[in-house]
Amino acid sequence: MIGQNRILDVLLKLIKGERLTVKQLAAEYDCSEKTLQRDFQKIRLLFAPQDNNKNNFTLHHDKNVYYLEQSNQLDQTDILILLKIVISSRSLRNDELISLIETLTNYTTPESKKLIEKSIKSELTYYQPLLHGKSVTELIKPWIAAIEKQQAITATYKAAGKTKEKELTGIPLAIMFNGSYFYLRIYLEYSEKIKNFRLDRFNSNILSANHNVTFPQNKKLEPGLVRARSLNMFTPQPDSLLGFSFNYWGSEEHIRDTFSNAVITKEATDDFIQVEVQYYAESAVPWILSQGSLIQVTKPISFVNKIKAIISRTNQRYQ
Incomplete structure (x- = not known):
């Protein structure tokens, strides 16, 4: 699971009132406890008091359990984060989005409400919901x-x-x-x-x-x-290939943000990194193709041949 999506998922669990442990989440997301601890450090920053004003959310850590407490008002930063994510997803109809904005901003001050509305005004002007048009x-x-x-x-x-x-x-x-x-x-x-x-x-x-x-x-x-x-909504079957390797000439940070369980090595004489991931290979095909010449799949050979065949068919489109 991509880092930012995992953090958002944990954040939503906290907002719903769930009490979470690093061990529990590490098993759920198939990542290390250190990764989750770093995630909570980032989440803690969202709720840190600023300018001597008490934040409306407080992240507590008690006996290895994380949980969130909040007052009757929401902080404008928290609302803005959620609205930016929702707007970028395009998943809500216009009326649903307006209703959500109204509901969330009702829990903050009039001044904060104006600032939030100003911050998203341009995005609302050009907002295009999905074509299915359903609620x-x-x-x-x-x-x-x-x-x-x-x-x-x-x-x-x-x-x-x-x-x-x-x-x-x-x-x-x-x-x-x-x-x-x-x-x-x-x-x-x-x-x-x-x-x-x-x-x-x-x-x-x-x-x-x-x-x-x-x-x-x-x-x-x-x-x-x-x-x-999985990088998308791929449905794994019992014979689905789990795990593959590739060489990558791009950013190591990009790989770690894309594949939470990536194992990365680099030989001193190489100008690329070697990557092993425990993801369903089929789910990663669109991402692999999007990387162009930055990537070379190396294992297993059956998956290498599959990518070669797709690239060959793509090249034929341009003949």
Whole structure:
């Protein structure tokens, strides 16, 4: 999981009132405890008092447990951070975004509200929501209880490029966000696989299945672990390749921010770094291709050949 996304995920957990430990999070995100400790140092800076004014959020660390306490008012910096992230995602309709801004700024001072509105005015002017035009609130609402109860459901889904809807039956496991879209992880009864589906492509009507569906616990994979091993919403299968190596002629910082579990080495005579990561290789293909001549995949050979084949087909487009 990319560092900034992990920090945001931890921050949202704290804001929701969760009590967190470094050990727990290290297992969830598949990263070292030192990495999490650095994350909490950055988060602590967000809530440090400034100009002798007590911050409205206080991050407490007691007996290895981190938790957040907040007053009735939100700090303008915290609101601005959240709004900047939401605006850049383009995931909300205009009316939802305006409503969120109004709700958050109501918890701060009139002066802070004006400063926040001024800071995002230009971005709101040019804001373009996603084309599906559906309400995120209404999309998520029907699934919350079903996920909490692990309740079997039946729903219709229209995949990209398809004209007909397909009926799905299974157990919804989690709602996740990636890029600009919300996704539903669902265990499908008939294929006995866990797959990710864009939430906006479901029909709004979901029904309880007319029979019980049993979810095998040996297929369970926590959402945090999925993020820790995948660069997008790739759905790993039992035979998915986990782990690959590459040489990189770019920034080491960029690699560490992209792959939280990267192992990096450099020979004295080389002008590149050698990288090993424990990510699902298939999920990293778009990123690899985006790096152009900065990258050379080296292992395993099956994955090297796959990248070569994609590059060859791309070159043929320009012949």
